[in-house]
Amino acid sequence: MKFKDFVGNDKVMSEIKSLMQQNRFPHSIIIEGEDGVGKTTLAMLIAKWAVCSSENDDKPCEVCNNCYKAENNIHPDIITITKPKDKALIPVDMIRVIRSDAYVLPNDAEKKVYIIDDSDKMDAYSQNTILKILEEPPKTAMFIMTCVSAYSMLETVRSRSSIFSLLPVDENTAVDFLSEHCPSYSRDNIISAVKSTNGNIGKSILALDDSYFSNVNETAEMIALAIGDIYEFSLLASLYTLVSDKNFAYDVMKALIKIIRDSIVFSDKIKSLSMSSKSVEYLAGRLSKRKLLKLIEVLYNSQKALDSNINLNLFVTWLCIKIRESLQ
Numbered sequence: 001m002k003f004k005d006f007v008g009n010d011k012v013m014s015e016i017k018s019l020m021q022q023n024r025f026p027h028s029i030i031i032e033g034e035d036g037v038g039k040t041t042l043a044m045l046i047a048k049w050a051v052c053s054s055e056n057d058d059k060p061c062e063v064c065n066n067c068y069k070a071e072n073n074i075h076p077d078i079i080t081i082t083k084p085k086d087k088a089l090i091p092v093d094m095i096r097v098i099r100s101d102a103y104v105l106p107n108d109a110e111k112k113v114y115i116i117d118d119s120d121k122m123d124a125y126s127q128n129t130i131l132k133i134l135e136e137p138p139k140t141a142m143f144i145m146t147c148v149s150a151y152s153m154l155e156t157v158r159s160r161s162s163i164f165s166l167l168p169v170d171e172n173t174a175v176d177f178l179s180e181h182c183p184s185y186s187r188d189n190i191i192s193a194v195k196s197t198n199g200n201i202g203k204s205i206l207a208l209d210d211s212y213f214s215n216v217n218e219t220a221e222m223i224a225l226a227i228g229d230i231y232e233f234s235l236l237a238s239l240y241t242l243v244s245d246k247n248f249a250y251d252v253m254k255a256l257i258k259i260i261r262d263s264i265v266f267s268d269k270i271k272s273l274s275m276s277s278k279s280v281e282y283l284a285g286r287l288s289k290r291k292l293l294k295l296i297e298v299l300y301n302s303q304k305a306l307d308s309n310i311n312l313n314l315f316v317t318w319l320c321i322k323i324r325e326s327l328q
């Protein structure tokens, strides 16, 4: 990802780029804004810029070794701190590690970048520990903190940092961005997701994923019930929902494999079944374990067929025949 790919927030972005071009980028910044607005994406982009070894101005170059490692989240000089899921706060021990590590020279790049996500989840003691480094920062260290509001941080930390505020983008920009980057969703779905989140791209993606995967699971459930049905027509009809989109068909096959697997476990009465869907019980009651295993093999082959760019109409007909065969 390059800076031109970060959509919206033009004023903040031009301010950031101008500081970079003038070689005046601060050693500590706070990026504030609501969840899903792009704070972590921007933090990673800045970190990539900081480690990029290109001689050009257009950093990150996306071709150097440092950019490659940053893009794949394996750069040893980009250290991200996030609050552990089971803790209410970022433990002070994590901050102490940063404090000593910051004085050690970088491994590959000229700078080490510390990204502290949800920096407002540091208590006053932790923030004061960070403050000590910010007051006398090693030349090779850079700190990027992200939080909903910089005002939830200590005033002393704020005053040592430059603050950049991100806002949701306008709705048209968000729709264009998502249409380009998430082509598996229909434009209508994208528009309703963007409207419901007021242009918050991160939240729109979550909403789209939610509705997309509930659609995937409902379709897999419908096909599973049709497999247990004695009428071939309902199976073929349910499979025809797959002809419009290859990625969707692939995800449905994956969900279907899970249902069949659960049915086998259900037959074995191995584990607690409180999470089982209606189709799991239905199939377990109607099909022998041998048939269920044959079905799984067919579904794995169906994923291979989708990988090989089979025509989707042909795919559905083929799958219907193979499923029927496996039930004999």
Ligand SMILES: [Zn+2]
Pocket: 051, 052, 053, 054, 060, 061, 062, 063, 064, 065, 066, 067, 068
């Ligand atoms: Zn680079």
